[in-house]
Amino acid sequence: MNNGKLIVFSAPSGSGKTTIVKHLLEQKELHLDFSISATSREKRGDEAHGKDYYFLSAAEFQAKIAANEFVEYEEVYKDNYYGTLKTELERIWALGKHVIFDIDVIGGLNIKKQFPNKTLAVFVSPPSVEELERRLRFRQTETDEKIQMRLAKAEREIAESNKFDVILKNYDLEIAKNDAYTLVHDYLKMVE
Numbered sequence: 001m002n003n004g005k006l007i008v009f010s011a012p013s014g015s016g017k018t019t020i021v022k023h024l025l026e027q028k029e030l031h032l033d034f035s036i037s038a039t040s041r042e043k044r045g046d047e048a049h050g051k052d053y054y055f056l057s058a059a060e061f062q063a064k065i066a067a068n069e070f071v072e073y074e075e076v077y078k079d080n081y082y083g084t085l086k087t088e089l090e091r092i093w094a095l096g097k098h099v100i101f102d103i104d105v106i107g108g109l110n111i112k113k114q115f116p117n118k119t120l121a122v123f124v125s126p127p128s129v130e131e132l133e134r135r136l137r138f139r140q141t142e143t144d145e146k147i148q149m150r151l152a153k154a155e156r157e158i159a160e161s162n163k164f165d166v167i168l169k170n171y172d173l174e175i176a177k178n179d180a181y182t183l184v185h186d187y188l189k190m191v192e
């Protein structure tokens, strides 16, 4: 391993963390690369294998659990597994880059626990659960039942937010993007 760092962005889904992470990845001077998670959930919209996720069957995912190939993994929703492969961190560190994660709250805290001295864990906070519901509905990619599942999870996640290094409020996306840049930039400089 080299001196690559880990930048974790966790939040309830719909809070804008994916947009913030994409913005940070565009800032080449930060030398970040995205940790592509493995998942057994179905593809949504125009997602691509090897870009947004490594899409695996539940059986393939379980085989990798048995072979101890994950840094962390979780059954985020019933029968939907998500996890970070060890090979992903090695791939990114070998490029001389820092790893940035778009990962759920338990996964994010798990990464922080395993690499406490080289992880910045950021919780992206939505304005309210009502606003989160509005954003999820606007996305129109999921059934009502799935949206309800995500909202219930969101309330549990918000309760864990104080375990993160920083809480980043996303009330205005442009401000949140700038705040995220400053946080990450300063952290990488500090621990160089």
Ligand code: 5GP
Residues within 6 Å of the ligand: 011, 012, 013, 037, 038, 041, 072, 073, 074, 076, 082, 083, 084, 102, 103, 104, 105, 106, 107, 108
């Ligand atoms: P989605 O289905 O919306 O892409 O993701 C559902 C949730 O799983 C999100 O909160 C997302 O951040 C989380 N997630 C994505 N990848 C991982 C991972 O590797 N590990 C864990 N624990 N959660 C993940």
